[in-house]
Amino acid sequence: MPANEKLKEKIAHLPHKPGIYKFFDEQGIIYVGKAVDIRKRVSSYFNRSTQHNKKTLKLVSQIRDIEFTIVDTEADAFLLENNLIKQYQPKYNILLKDGKTYPYICILNERFPRVITTRNKKNDGSRYFGPYPSGTAMYVVLDLIRTLYPLRTCTYNLSPENIAAGKFKVCLEYHIGNCKGPCEALMDETEYNANIAQIKNILSGNLSVAKSYFKEHMAAAAAEYQFELAHKYKTKLDMLEDFQAKSTVVSNTLTNIDVFSITSNEQCAFINYLKVMNGSIILTQSLELEKKLDEDDADILASVVVQLRQEFESTSREVISNIELQLPLDNITVTYPQIGDKKKLLSLSLKNALYLRKEREGRQEKNKELSGQRELRVLETLKKDLRLTELPRQIECFDNSNFQGDNPVASMVCFKNGKPSKKDYRHFNIKTVVGPDDFASMYEIVTRRYRRLLDENQPLPQLIVIDGGKGQLGMAVKALRDLGIYGQVAVVGIAKRLEEIFYPGDSLPLYIDKKSESLKLIQRLRNEAHRFAITFHRSKRDAGTLKTELTDIKGIGPSTADALLQKYRSVKKLRDLTLDELSAEIGKAKAAILYAHLHAPVEGKQV
Template sequence: MAANEKLREKISHLPHKPGIYKFFDDEGIIYVGKAIDIRKRVSSYFNRSAQHNKKTLKLISKIKDIEFTIVDTEADAFLLENNLIKQYQPKYNILLKDGKTYPYICIVNERFPRVISTRNKINDGSRYFGPYPSGTTMHIVLDLIRTLYPLRTCTYNLSPENIAAGKFKVCLEYHIGNCKGPCEDLVDETTYNQYIAQIKNILSGNLSIAKNYFKERMAEAAADYQYEQAHRYKQKLDLLEDYQAKSTVVSNTLSNIDVFSITSNEKCAFVNYLKVMNGSIIQTQSLELHKKLDESDEELLASVIVQLRHEFESTSREIITNIELSLPLDNITITQPQIGDKRKLLNLSMKNAMYLRKEREGRQEQNKSLGEQRELRVLETLKKDLRLTELPRQIECFDNSNFQGDNPVASMVCFKNGKPSKKDYRHFHIKSVVGPNDFESMYEVVTRRYRRLIEEKQPLPQLIIIDGGKGQLSFAVQALKDLNLWGQIAIVGIAKRLEEIFYPGDKLPLYIDKKSESLKLIQRLRNEAHRFAITFHRSRRDAGTLKTELTEVKGIGPSTADALLQKFRSVKKLKELTLTELTAEVGQRKAQILYDYFHNAEGPSS
């Protein structure tokens, strides 16, 4: 049974249930998807091929096996899909990040708690806030806290017994005013824990309690004529006001909302996420996603929402988006506001997404422009070095390949604007030359190539490069003369040993600077032509060996050998077929002959 038939057989037994499905190639999982009806969804890949784009067709061509998992609801399928994508990172699924860990601010579970940064969450009773989208964002908040509150940074065990025993002494942090000295019992635990409670509120997005605290302390100090102390409280209050002014978006009435917006082009999507608490943005993230299967904005944003809410540990029950979206998540409201404070918030998110898009597209255009400038510079250098009359925007390079005179072949590679144009590459079977004659072979392939371009009225190259010395170059020149193309196309030869460039009729070669960009381009063309020729020659030689081997098997004729050769290409792949699979290809009698031959101890090696 052919591989495609085996898959269809497997699909016919898939359940009409919600769940996830996994596609495998020979190496592992290549795609994970979700479905309300697993069988209908998986069948659609194979039954609607005319509706699929090239990327999806490529995915389908690589599928060798299918597995599935049934779940109770569509919501469960959505979450399971997300977890499996993160676990396996399949080639054809969108991946949001490259495995990095986000930073947190941690209030350590200890007496006189420290406030530290970390990227590792440990289940030790400590309180974690975040994650933050970047270390820079996290440090801005952490520096604010350390400026507002005098907290310890040492790792001493400040138990009552240790402090009473006088085990510790205050350090420089105490003397410069950054710590109140809990190690020598210079601050009581109640006051210290007041600081910690206010820090927790600030990190949760609620600045009002801390602001009121500093206002009260400032008023008390002023009433006692302690104006320097009152000024210090005023400075801390100003810091909080400034931080809130930068964070507040539209209204203090907005609380615990997730905002997502998306914009996209043909290749990429750009997403912005804002998390709002008490009218302030406490987390923000912008992402560029490279499309794998031409996914829609709805598909991409749905995946992003689930993953980012998980990464940033969001518990918000309200999501604002700029496109209509249906997510199978319980107790979650999704809206697209048109007016009011929520619309202003959405507009802000959309501005961030659009800014990222313009910045990345601008960078791509700039890189493209720089690349075009470099290509033009290389071609101008090549024109100057080879003394050409026109810019060689299309260059074609020829190479021959044979093994002890057997299976002579040739290749032609084409570069346009300094880059490989693989759709214009050509292989040639040598037809008119008997034996290992590279000169006559070169004459044949050059003649065939440019006779065809003339007949099809295709544009001719500005430069031809012959991989070989004077002999092969002279036969290529003769081919151009016989086609009446001599003088219309520049032609040179390159000898491998000393990278000598030969001109028709010149006795002495040209030596181009070894570091020259133009020589490197010629070498790229030569090496690519050689690779292309060798690969073709090897496949033809292997195919000839396989055909000879098969026709030596009694009961297997040339037509059967040709059919198997065309489909499987190697003895190894034929040996891997089961008797049933061979029968589907050549019938029961011949299948049995081949199966016995391949699995006999004296049969061919793989």
């Protein structure tokens, strides 16, 4: 059964239930989608082809199999789709590209706990905070903690027995004031654990407990005239308030919130995520995602919200967004604030997303500008090397192709401002030349090309490059003379063997430095013209072979073969058609003959 017939049969038996569907090509999964009604959603890919963009049409053309999974609710489909995308990373789904592990701050499960950094979260009883989007963001918090609180960094087993036995001695960290020496019982466990409790509050985004602690101890020290100690507490309090001032955006009345904003252009979406706890932004992440199937902003952001909340272990029940968002998740509220502190947070998030977009687009424009400057420099070099009177902003290159005189064709490629202008490429079927005569073929195609430009009053190029030696260059010059435009356009030939550049009427070739950018440009032109001609020649030769194969079938004439070839191009594509599809193209009688021929068992092959 043909592949498309199998797909139609599968689609006809898909359920009208919520779930996910997977599209496969020959290698594996290429797309995962969710649906409230699986059959309706999958059918839409095949029944509304005129409404799809090029990317979606390309996806559909590659589908060879479909699988589905039924779930209970739309929310289940939403989450399952997200998990499968992360697992299989299909090429037509939008993906978060990082794929990296993010760092955590870990308070180890041990006596006199150490505070360390790690990228490996374990189920070992330790307390993990994060993950942080970057090491820089994490170390800002870690440096604050280590400045405020004296913590041990050694790996000793500080059991009561080991300490009592005097197994350890204080290290340099004790002498410079970074540790209070619990290894020698110089700091008791109660005081150390009190510091750890405050550190946990700070890492959770709650600075008020630590601030209250420093305020109380500062006041108590001052009341006892211990002004030096009071100043130490005052310094630590100032550090906390300075840290909070840099982190707090609006007010301490806000609880846990996730803020998402999105802006996009035709190619990419730009997203910002702010994780807010107790009025402080504890995490910010900006992303640029390439669009795969012209997805709208709501679909992109919904997928990213789930992925980032899982990645950064968010437990907030409120999501703020700058666009309407459908999140079929339990206990999650999406809001779109218009005023107040939440609006300020949303504005800040959108400002970051817009900045990322502006920066990326600005960089692209700069790259284009730099590329334009480089191309202008190459053209100036080419003008100098070839001693041209004009800057060759438009260059056209000609090449012939035939195989033992069969199917002679030619090509012309056009470069504008040093770049291929593929809309101006041209193929030529040789019409006036019999046999393998490259010289006469060159005369014909140059004549046809520039007679047409003259007839249509189109501008001529500044440089013509002929792929060949003196003979082909001479025929191109003759064509230009006969058209009356020789002298208006510079023309040169390039010989493949030694990369020699020939001028009309000059017996000695020009040798350009092999490393020269101008020679590389001419080589690119020549190679592109050769590729374009060879591709056309092969397709024409294959079409001739295929046409002969079709017309050799009794009952299939040349006109029928031509019509099928023009639309389907290959026997493989014809073989994939059903009998009904063939009948719609050429009628039932011819379709039956052709279908029987295409699907006949090959001699000697087991069936």
